[in-house]
């Protein structure tokens with residue numbers, strides 16, 4: 001097989017149906033997909049990513065009507081949210097149906113479901129004829145891929161059957177996760193903000209970020225050190241008097257002056273959606289051993305900015321001088 005194993009939509013659909021693992025584009029990040037009904041495919045996903053099996057997977061569908069194949073006791077608020085924001089970057093947690101293997105949900109009685117808006121993702125799911133379980137197509141705890149090249153760089157030689165190139169992801173961070181088991185709660189911020197969800201279903205809680213140094217993870221997948229590049233990244237204001245290492249680079253946001261000139265700018269005009277679409281690509285671009293430190297400017301913690309703050313806090317070293 002040629003490496004990277006670039007694959008057509010039709011081949012990907014056939015391979016996925018038959019139980020192979022294929023990386024596919026979505027509007028948020030690339031996913032490492034497998035047939036959600038087949039424990040053997042799910043096991044391969046965990047193995048390729050080196051992801052612990054206590055971290056459950058999201059199941060991807062291509063029609064709202066498929067929700068009832070996967071989840072049960074679906075509340076009206078789920079259909080209201082699906083109507084408002086699907087297809088799109090929102091995942092709902094609902095009580096799972098028997099047909100979804102425990103491996104997919106890490107033994108939880110609930111399942112995460114998402115209907116992506118990327119036309120290539122939709123076509124692959126449709127042609128595969130089965131829902132696809134897909135975590136982000138990166139090694140566990142590494143930065144999520146927003147291009148097919150990012151996927152190839154991390155995973156091409158790890159036994160996946162193919163990678164479908166659908167171009168750069170236009171949202172750029174993982175979907176918003178909203179749990180509808182019990183009180184509606186946003187578990188992971190994303191492009192669909194809590195305000196947007198509240199507009200449809202009324203009040204929604206937002207789970208506190210667990211991103212505190214030295215703390216165990218409070219929920220599956222909420223690891224403090226998710227999304228880390230190999231080069232130390234520091235997010236926030238540089239402490240007064242801190243001496244920067246020689247090869248320091250800076251990801252700027254807006255046009256505020258920084259301690260060093262901007263190497264890359266997420267959005268000169270301070271546009272949050274533009275910044276979201278660029279963040280992971282910039283983290284990949286600057287994750288080069290020739291650099292000693294990546295600095296990232298503070299981003300306002302409002303709207304989609306909450307998703308950026310969540311990911312950047314997890315990506316950041318916690319103490320700037322002891323980690324150099």
Ligand code: TXA
Nearest residue numbers: 028030031056057108110111112135136174175220221
């Ligand atoms: O945008 C996305 O959501 C991307 C694309 C590929 O769709 N996928 C993605 O998957 O980000 P992943 O596996 O990297 O993150 C899924 C998160 C994990 O943190 C996991 O803990 C959580 O979803 N999750 C999955 N099932 C859950 C459940 N039943 N209850 C609570 N959290 C769940």
Ligand code: MG
Nearest residue numbers: 135136144174
């Ligand atoms: Mg992930």
